[in-house]
Amino acid sequence: xxxxxxxxxxxxxxxxxxxxxxxxxxxxxxxxxxxxxxxxxxxxxxxxxxxxxxxxxxxxxxxxxxxxxxxxxxxxxxxxxxxxxxxxxxxxxxxxxxxxxxxxxxxxxxxxxxxxxxxxxxxxxxxxxxxxxxxxxxxxxxxxxxxxxxxxxxxxxxxxxxxxxxxxxxxxxxxxxxxxxxxxxxxxxxxxxxxxxxxxxxxxxxxxxxxxxxxxxxxxxxxxxxxxxxxxx
Amino acid sequence: xxxxxxxxxxxxxxxxxxxxxxxxxxxxxxxxxxxxxxxxxxxxxxxxxxxxxxxxxxxxxxxxxxxxxxxxxxxxxxxxxxxxxxxxxxxxxxxxxxxxxxxxxxxxxxxxxxxxxxxxxxxxxxxxxxxxxxxxxxxxxxxxxxxxxxxxxxxxxxxxxxxxxxxxxxxxxxxxxxxxxxxxxxxxxxxxxxxxxxxxxxxxxxxxxxxxxxxxxxxxxxxxxxxxxxxxxxxxxxxxxxxxxxxxxx
Numbered sequence: 001x002x003x004x005x006x007x008x009x010x011x012x013x014x015x016x017x018x019x020x021x022x023x024x025x026x027x028x029x030x031x032x033x034x035x036x037x038x039x040x041x042x043x044x045x046x047x048x049x050x051x052x053x054x055x056x057x058x059x060x061x062x063x064x065x066x067x068x069x070x071x072x073x074x075x076x077x078x079x080x081x082x083x084x085x086x087x088x089x090x091x092x093x094x095x096x097x098x099x100x101x102x103x104x105x106x107x108x109x110x111x112x113x114x115x116x117x118x119x120x121x122x123x124x125x126x127x128x129x130x131x132x133x134x135x136x137x138x139x140x141x142x143x144x145x146x147x148x149x150x151x152x153x154x155x156x157x158x159x160x161x162x163x164x165x166x167x168x169x170x171x172x173x174x175x176x177x178x179x180x181x182x183x184x185x186x187x188x189x190x191x192x193x194x195x196x197x198x199x200x201x202x203x204x205x206x207x208x209x210x211x212x213x214x215x216x217x218x219x220x221x222x223x224x225x226x227x228x229x230x231x232x233x
Numbered sequence: 234x235x236x237x238x239x240x241x242x243x244x245x246x247x248x249x250x251x252x253x254x255x256x257x258x259x260x261x262x263x264x265x266x267x268x269x270x271x272x273x274x275x276x277x278x279x280x281x282x283x284x285x286x287x288x289x290x291x292x293x294x295x296x297x298x299x300x301x302x303x304x305x306x307x308x309x310x311x312x313x314x315x316x317x318x319x320x321x322x323x324x325x326x327x328x329x330x331x332x333x334x335x336x337x338x339x340x341x342x343x344x345x346x347x348x349x350x351x352x353x354x355x356x357x358x359x360x361x362x363x364x365x366x367x368x369x370x371x372x373x374x375x376x377x378x379x380x381x382x383x384x385x386x387x388x389x390x391x392x393x394x395x396x397x398x399x400x401x402x403x404x405x406x407x408x409x410x411x412x413x414x415x416x417x418x419x420x421x422x423x424x425x426x427x428x429x430x431x432x433x434x435x436x437x438x439x440x441x442x443x444x445x446x447x448x449x450x451x452x453x454x455x456x457x458x459x460x461x462x463x464x465x466x467x468x469x470x471x472x473x474x475x476x477x478x479x480x481x482x483x
Contacts, residue, residue, distance in 0.1 A: 118326050118336070140279070144317040145384050146326050148310040148340045149333070163308065165283065170276070175288040 001080060002087045003187035005069075005102050007127045008111030013137035014091055015044045016168025017111055017177065022053055022089070024178035032087040033080035037069050039093050054083040065093040066101045066198050073103075077189060087181065100126030100196035107184035108132045108195065109177070111166075114139045114150045121153040126196040129158045133180045135166040135173060235260065235314055235392040236298050238419055240281070243292035245273070245443025252445045256437065258419050260392065265430045266423040268439030274423045275320065277439065278395045281421065282317045283307060291442065311342040316389035318413065320397045323377050324369035330380065331365035338388050347387050354412060355383035358404045360476075375403045386412045393419045400426040428465055431458035 008014045018034075025032050034048045036057040048055040056079050060068035069092050080088035092101045102108030110131035112120065115138045121128060128134065134154055139147045151163060162180060166173030203209075203219030218232045238258050242251040258264055266274045273291070280293045284307045287294050296302070297314065305312050326333060334348040348365065356362050358379035363372065372380065382404070385394070394413050399422070400406050406429070414420045424430050431454050438445045474481050 115325050118328070141321065142325050143319060143321050143381055144389065145337045145381070146324065149326065149336045151310065152336070152340045171290050
């Protein structure tokens with residue numbers, strides 16, 4: 001089975017671009033399943049189901065959605081296998097710019113919004129720099145010059161990636177994206193690893209502490225001057 | 234060298250074949266694209282900009298020199314043969330005019346020394362001068378549009394130029410057209426402006442997402458265009474008088 005993991009900031013157009021790409025995949029008679037991970041709320045699975053594609057969803061609630069995705073890979077691959085799918089697409093709820101949910105043997109797809117400005121590719125970190133394919137959305141809203149600068153910045157951050165100019169409204173780039181999906185390698189669950197470590201934080205805030213005063217800080221703490229300390233037993 | 238560009242017909246919004254089979258355009262020719270809002274004018278320009286290979290919603294194919302173009306021509310700005318002035322009236326990038334022009338000339342593999350020339354020509358198109366320390370996001374509509382035109386003319390300088398509704402910019406459209414349409418280029422201009430439309434040698438008529446027909450400009454239309462130009466020139470002078478707060482005298 002092929003595994004495609006799609007990440008991107010909220011509102012970048014992940015679902016809109018994917019809806020067009022999976023239509024192309026269906027036309028090629030490839031059996032595909034989709035898993036949609038979000039944090040608090042989603043209706044996107046209904047949009048995929050409308051296309052007749054088996055889709056499951058999960059809400060990570062107050063847990064980091066990328067940790068949640070990794071812990072539930074078994075359930076998601078089992079779902080795809082039950083449907084007899086040759087391909088599983090996971091759409092993640094990338095949020096914090098520290099996330100890169102791609103595993104080594106999956107196809108990592110980053111969806112990025114061109115209207116967020118040419119400095120965005122420098123800021124978003126591993127979900128861009130470790131992706132195989134970068135789909136740029138909303139390019140029709142900016143000038144050709146700004147599009148070219150945005151593209152250049154992406155290449156600076158990820159020289160080896162394949163860039164696709166996509167449009168979630170018109171379906172531009174969908175066929176090319178679908179082609180990349182079908183070229184994804186075989187996913188090997190048992191021995192696979194993350195390309196980049198997940199966002200890291202080990203402190204009492206992670207387990208429900210709400211008091212903000214310094215005297216209550218416990219765990220591994222990183223200060224604004226870069227010094228990292230451990231406070232606790 | 235670009236000797237020709239060809240548009241091979243696709244389908245309209247209803248999935249029906251378009252009203253032509255193929256359009257070939259050669260250097261030096263100016264082609265108009267006309268039709269009501271939503272008729273697919275901008276989509277046609279986009280197909281050309283991305284050198285569509287039956288992989289867009291319109292299923293059109295674009296050939297260069299009668300061949301399928303090398304994929305690198307589609308995306309690598311250093312190799313791109315196409316410059317596009319889209320309908321966008323504002324910049325979204327938060328940087329100075331200088332940084333923007335330097336970055337863009339780097340993308341296109343052009344001499345960074347060009348930026349003085351770009352600003353000089355942009356200022357000839359707009360009444361409000363632009364300087365290189367200004368932030369792109371504070372430029373007015375007219376300033377942004379002028380800078381976009383000059384940037385397309387000198388930094389994106391390419392054998393094929395696509396122009397989308399230049400008349401909306403509130404800038405001197407004739408000067409802008411002259412700047413963009415250097416000799417020996419292939420020009421496609423999307424327009425609602427009768428003057429610009431009649432200036433072209435042929436015009437593509439769009440309807441419901443597809444090309445309905447291709448129209449040769451008649452001798453009568455060319456004569457009309459000359460008359461319209463005189464009226465337009467007169468309108469321009471009156472408009473400037475109104476702008477400056479002067480009394481309009483006949």
